[in-house]
Amino acid sequence: MAQRRTAWTRLTTPFANIPASTATTLALAMWVVVIGGWALLSYGRVVPNMFLPTPGTVLQTTYRMSLDGSLFYHTLTSAKVVILGFIVSSLISVPLGLWMGTYRVVQAPLEPLVNFIRYLPVTSFVPLFILWIGIGIEQRIAVIFFGTFFQQLVMISDCARSVSRDLVNASYTLGTKRSEAVWHVIFPSALPTILDTLRVTMGWAWTYLVVAELVAASSGLGYISLKAMRGFQVDVIFMAIAAIGLLGLITDTAFRIIRARVAPWAP
Amino acid sequence: MGTLILNATSQTAVGSRVAMSESIKANDLAGTASTTGDPPSTGTTMAIEDVTLRYGDANGVLALDDVSLKVAKNEFCVIVGPSGCGKSSLLYLAAGLNDATSGTIKVDGREVIEPGPDRGMVFQSYTLFPWLTVRANIEYGPKRKGLPAGQRRQIVDQYLDEVGLAPFADHYPAQLSGGMKQRVAIARALANDPAVLLMDEPFGALDSQTRGTMQKLLLRVWERQQKTVLFVTHDIDEALVLGDRVLVMTARPGKIKAEIKVDIPRPRSMDVILEPEFIALKRRILGLLHDEIDEDH
Numbered sequence: 275m276a277q278r279r280t281a282w283t284r285l286t287t288p289f290a291n292i293p294a295s296t297a298t299t300l301a302l303a304m305w306v307v308v309i310g311g312w313a314l315l316s317y318g319r320v321v322p323n324m325f326l327p328t329p330g331t332v333l334q335t336t337y338r339m340s341l342d343g344s345l346f347y348h349t350l351t352s353a354k355v356v357i358l359g360f361i362v363s364s365l366i367s368v369p370l371g372l373w374m375g376t377y378r379v380v381q382a383p384l385e386p387l388v389n390f391i392r393y394l395p396v397t398s399f400v401p402l403f404i405l406w407i408g409i410g411i412e413q414r415i416a417v418i419f420f421g422t423f424f425q426q427l428v429m430i431s432d433c434a435r436s437v438s439r440d441l442v443n444a445s446y447t448l449g450t451k452r453s454e455a456v457w458h459v460i461f462p463s464a465l466p467t468i469l470d471t472l473r474v475t476m477g478w479a480w481t482y483l484v485v486a487e488l489v490a491a492s493s494g495l496g497y498i499s500l501k502a503m504r505g506f507q508v509d510v511i512f513m514a515i516a517a518i519g520l521l522g523l524i525t526d527t528a529f530r531i532i533r534a535r536v537a538p539w540a541p
Numbered sequence: 542m543g544t545l546i547l548n549a550t551s552q553t554a555v556g557s558r559v560a561m562s563e564s565i566k567a568n569d570l571a572g573t574a575s576t577t578g579d580p581p582s583t584g585t586t587m588a589i590e591d592v593t594l595r596y597g598d599a600n601g602v603l604a605l606d607d608v609s610l611k612v613a614k615n616e617f618c619v620i621v622g623p624s625g626c627g628k629s630s631l632l633y634l635a636a637g638l639n640d641a642t643s644g645t646i647k648v649d650g651r652e653v654i655e656p657g658p659d660r661g662m663v664f665q666s667y668t669l670f671p672w673l674t675v676r677a678n679i680e681y682g683p684k685r686k687g688l689p690a691g692q693r694r695q696i697v698d699q700y701l702d703e704v705g706l707a708p709f710a711d712h713y714p715a716q717l718s719g720g721m722k723q724r725v726a727i728a729r730a731l732a733n734d735p736a737v738l739l740m741d742e743p744f745g746a747l748d749s750q751t752r753g754t755m756q757k758l759l760l761r762v763w764e765r766q767q768k769t770v771l772f773v774t775h776d777i778d779e780a781l782v783l784g785d786r787v788l789v790m791t792a793r794p795g796k797i798k799a800e801i802k803v804d805i806p807r808p809r810s811m812d813v814i815l816e817p818e819f820i821a822l823k824r825r826i827l828g829l830l831h832d833e834i835d836e837d838h
Binding site: 438440441443444445446447448449450452454458459462463465537538539540541 | 633636638655657660666670672685713726739
């Protein structure tokens, strides 16, 4: 190598690291492009404001709905639905998935069934849930549960299955009983990937929110955007979408922090 | 399994006592003699008797063919053989991690039917628990045994010192080099005070310099702790530097082909590989192994 690497070769080398400042600048620039493009299209009347509100109106609406407490109220309702649905789903899927990945005798009956169900569209079950559960918050929680549980189960089962056999064998030679291996070896070993799975599926849970609030809800971010559609309040829809995205970002970050705390040893 | 039980009962019926010196004789090892299984004698720690291992059904690959050997108490016994000869499989059987097709394995007179802490094992791959610190890794076995915290601490400190890793007690395995990981693995296995320590090419993945250091460390620990060791390797130098006795295995299906006593005095330094008697033994083993590799092709 006769000459030193230029900044350009560094940026275009596969997997090479770039300075943190460059990364931050690029991330900010992306947002500037997106919001700038939006501003250009809306303020420049390229798209009529009836379909695309200006960033200003969305901010105004957000401010107004924050002041009267309605934004907080609807956000809280939605968060409750998503988080409850997610928690109920995870509480069952984590132990069951561990079992499924560990014991072939659990996997054999469950896997074909789960793989069938997880490809069914959640929306097609909404009428059934209304019939069976009614139109209360339980129905919305059921939609979130249905959307995440079966995906979680398959993914967590894979986490358990990919635990190194040598690790389990080593634990046996150290006095671990067969019945203890799940708790003492397979669970702690799979924990980082389980937490990754939970983080990813938490994101999916948020995406089912609007489906959950499609019918018979009287509050929530999905509900207000559906109502806003009928009244051509595009600004409210934009606000609701931004709020859901923001909430997703917050829970995602929370999971990253939890993972770093719970499994500091994992890369 | 039926044959296993039959074997065991017939042996106790015949049950002739065999003295230690006899029990490690070559003719007994070569798998030629019909097993005159001995009831727990103080001399023998591990007795592998007529062990055959076939993968799959009756037409499956024969990995081990009627292997018998004995390891005396506090003996350092090494098995060398060409790759794929089933030497690792034999160790897995001894650990109880796999079932033999026929034959029995006994440790201190008790038949091996499943893995247990009386047979500690160090694997070729790194098997430290990544979620536990070095200290917690070593403490794992004593904890499963239900030893009180004070006693566990004492054991862990002792073995941390023994392998020279006290300053790294609170590190996670990911922060250690390969050699350090295997040192912890040895300490972890020894912390359980096993009747026999099974070592499956534990230094196979290390660079040659680190391997030398590890051999020295293992010898020092073994000389101080007085442990029964069954060590598997494909490295003849390693076998002769470490072992009291080297068993040479044939290519698949694996059998014990020869037994070589290593009468090089201890403590041995790493320079022992330059001694004429060492070279003579090495030449003999090389000859035995070359026959195997030639037959294979």
